[in-house]
Amino acid sequence: MKPARSTVYLVGAGPGDPGLMTVRGMSLLQQADVVVYDRLVSAVLLEFARGDAELIDVGKGPGRKSVTQKKINQLLVERATAGRSVVRLKGGDPFMFGRGFEELVACRGAGVDCVVIPGVASVAAVPAAAGIPVTLRGVARSFAVITAKTGVGLADSRHDYDALSRIDTVVILMGRHKLSTIVDGLRCAGRADETPVACISHGTTPRQREVFSTLGKIVERVEGAALEAPMITVVGEVVAVSRATVDDAIAAIYGSLPV
Ligand SMILES: C[S@@+](CC[C@H](N)C(=O)[O-])C[C@H]1O[C@@H](n2cnc3c(N)ncnc32)[C@H](O)[C@@H]1O
Known part of the structure; x- marks a missing residue:
């Protein structure tokens, strides 16, 4: 499935093993212009992104604060409004304790198309x-x-x-x-x-x-x-x-x- 321009895809990355990501999620990840990802997403998965894709880490790490939810929402909206296809990669399922719905609402509120690709929940x-x-x-x-x-x-x-x-x-x-x-x-x-x-x-x-x-x-x-x-x-x-x-x-x- 080729990702549409100006669209945000909220993709579930699964619980950890890269093999547990859905086929549809993987296909979108391989073709997206921009990938915005969290800490729980396996580094192996990021290797499937296009070589020229913009990869943005918004996760919390040792000694590093996470990017605020407001900033993440803005990032998604800005990149999509600039005409790019955006995969928002979230651990497990995007809606399971994942704040995915807040991102969906932010996109829709800004007039940006947003599609949810469920993931294997931990x-x-x-x-x-x-x-x-x-x-x-x-x-x-x-x-x-x-x-x-x-x-x-x-x-x-x-x-x-x-x-x-x-x-x-x-x-x-x-x-x-x-x-x-x-x-x-x-x-x-x-x-x-x-x-x-x-x-x-x-x-x-x-x-x-x-x-x-x-x-x-x-x-x-x-x-x-x-x-x-x-x-x-x-x-x-x-x-x-x-x-x-x-x-x-x-x-x-x-x-x-x-x-
Ligand atoms: C913010 S919640 C996100 C859950 C995610 N959306 C999901 O559907 O799996 C993060 C919590 O999920 C659980 N979790 C996620 N992946 C895990 C894993 N591979 N092993 C153990 N716990 C995990 C832990 O309790 C962790 O603190």
Whole structure:
């Protein structure tokens, strides 16, 4: 698919492994005039951009502040208004805790065409890469996704831990540095200390590392292992089943249900 001039494409880069980007996203990336990218986007992907493409890094890095959202919106609008095709490459899916919708609104508000190319979201892909299904027949019929970063734009930024404690699987994003706060919230709402938990860092990449533990011990274990962000935490019985023997997994899945 050839990108149209004067258009911004909000493209999901997937969770980390360059092979998990969509074919459509890759085709646009290979032909775009301008590529505006975030920190979580694999450097390997940028090698697919045209040799003469303008590459703009707007991500936060060690010792470097990220470019403000307002500035990013302006950049996208300016480049597209100058008649160029722009790929805005964002980690995972552009709308999943990614501020992609704000960029879409900014473009449309300025009269710039904006097309969304969904990406493989880390929320389910990273657990899957660690062998953990976020839903599982007979074990987990519901899952919730929360961010540990709260307080932006919400009147009450506290999570409803009582409601979360009734969800089978809870997936926590952006939780590396607030893990103890979330864990305490779930425990206070009645989630048992023995509840299985997994933390996965740099999922789907060669740097992937995992810690498997329980709600009562996970904070200590993650600190001990010096797990780094980006990290996803999965809370629920699916974590235990992912580590069980085949016989135990079959018993958990089917129980008395017909196979
Ligand atoms: C700002 S959010 C963006 C999420 C992204 N839009 C998506 O759909 O995956 C960044 C958070 O996603 C999670 N994350 C993204 N990629 C990850 C990866 N490869 N391994 C572990 N966690 C990841 C981490 O919790 C990280 O702090």
